[in-house]
Amino acid sequence: MVDQSSTSRILIVDDEPDLRSIYKRFLEIEGYPCRTAGDGEEAMDMLAVEDFSLVISDINMPGMSGIDLLRELGDKYSDVAVLMVSAIDDRKVAVDSLQLGAFSYMIKPVSRNELVINVVNGLRRRFLEIAHRRQSEKLEDLVQRRTRKLLEAKQELVVASEETVLRLAKAAEFRDDETAQHTLRMSHYCRIISYGCGFDANRCELIRLASQLHDVGKIGIPDAILLKPGKLTADEFTLMKEHARFGFRILSDSRARLLQVGAVIARAHHEKFDGSGYPDGLVGEDIAIEARIAAIADVFDALTSKRVYKNALPVTAAIDILREGRGHHFDPGLLDIFLADMDAVNRIREQFQDSGDQAGIKSRMPQ
Ligand SMILES: [Fe+2]
Ligand SMILES: [Fe+2]
Known part of the structure; x- marks a missing residue:
């Protein structure tokens, strides 16, 4: 334990001048620099401009009582140890002062020994409390910095994986007529x-990101077919349909949930609710819900987008076509959810409009 006497300044607060000077003398003999104040207000004024390690305060004083002073000290100078002094009839108040943060109390008359022992103990406890508090603050700071770093790293990973998905989707767009806006x-x-289905925000965002990979398998289709002007032969179309399986092969076997969902959507986004789709001819709810959702979104956007060989259909006409496919091509429940929120759909259309040269040059992908 370091000798704190030379650095620990003590403020003695008592309305009786004789007692102030007695305490001061006792403590200065022990090497503690002391100052004195006649009441609580004066003590607060001195604390505002000088550093003290310990305050010895009488309880019963005119004006601001020792208890009021103790409260103020707790609020403003929590590093200062407080020792209360009370008359014999204030004993109950003195005991209560411990609840308010006083280190200890002494009953008048106070002997020199009692005073010095209490001061030494008070300063020691103050020293330990400050050290403990600093240590806790350090630890808290360390935990906060580590947590922040972890969150940043996690955020970076999320951004990186989302960007990877976008760039993969872009790679497929380069090879085809579909635009980034599509x-x-x-x-x-x-x-x-997805939101209309009641999925939580994370799942909605997962499906949104993964759906961008629906046509990634077009990377595997030869240019001669992918870029062929005009209608495809039956054989060419058979090969073209393989883009669904190719997409699945590119994305499957990943441990990342995003790519797993992407694989499911890539494989099944041309399946139809009545089983007449491809590549597996799945029926109804055997088609993963993510793919049933993507089928509606994909066809609606294809119908309402301009291509060089065709104009964009008005939204109302596209809705009519979707309705015709209700229960045949499309999951009826999901279609109803989509059609019920055309305001949101129109906001997306406005936000991501094709510019003239962005519109695709051709499309031979039957829906
Ligand atoms: Fe497709
Ligand atoms: Fe598409």
Whole structure:
């Protein structure tokens, strides 16, 4: 334990001048620099401009009582140890002062020994409390910094994986007529339907991101077919349909949930509710819900987008076509959810409009 006497300044607060000077003398003999104040207000004034390690305060004083002073000290100078002095008839108040943070109390008359022992103990406890508090603050700071770093790293990972998905989708767009705006719009339509299904925000966002990969398998289709002007032969179309399986092969076997969902959507986004779709001819709810959602979003955007060989259909006409496919091509429940929120759909259409040269050059992908 370091000798704190030379650095620990003590403030003695008592309305009786004789007692102030007695305490002061006792403590100065022990090497403690002391100052004195005649009441609580004066003590607070001195504390505002001088550093003290310990305050010895009488309880019963005119004006601000020792208890009021103790409260003020607790609020403003929590590093200062407080020792109360009370008359014999204030004993109950003295005991209560311990609840308010006083280190100890002494009953008048106070002997020199009692005073010095209490001061030494008070300063020691103050020293330990400050050290403990500093240690806790250090630890808390360390935990906060580590947590922040972890969150930043996690955030970076999320951004990186989302960007990877976008760039993968872009790679497929380069090879085909579909525009980046198509991918973005259809992904947001997927989010609208997912939200309407009551999925939580994380799942909605997962489906939105994963749906951007629906046509990634087009990377595996030869240019001669992918870029062929005009209608595809039956064989060419058979090969073209393979883009669903190719997409699945590119994305499957990943441990990342995002790519797993992407794989499911890539494989099944051309399945139809009545079983007449491809590549597996799945029926109804055997088709993963993410793919049933993507099918609606993909077709709606294809119908309402301009291509060089066709104009964009008005939304009302596209809705009519979707309705015709209700229960045949599309999951009826999911279609109803989509059609019920056309305000949100229109906001997405406005936000992600095709510019003239962004519109695709052709499309031979039957829906
Ligand atoms: Fe497709
Ligand atoms: Fe598409």
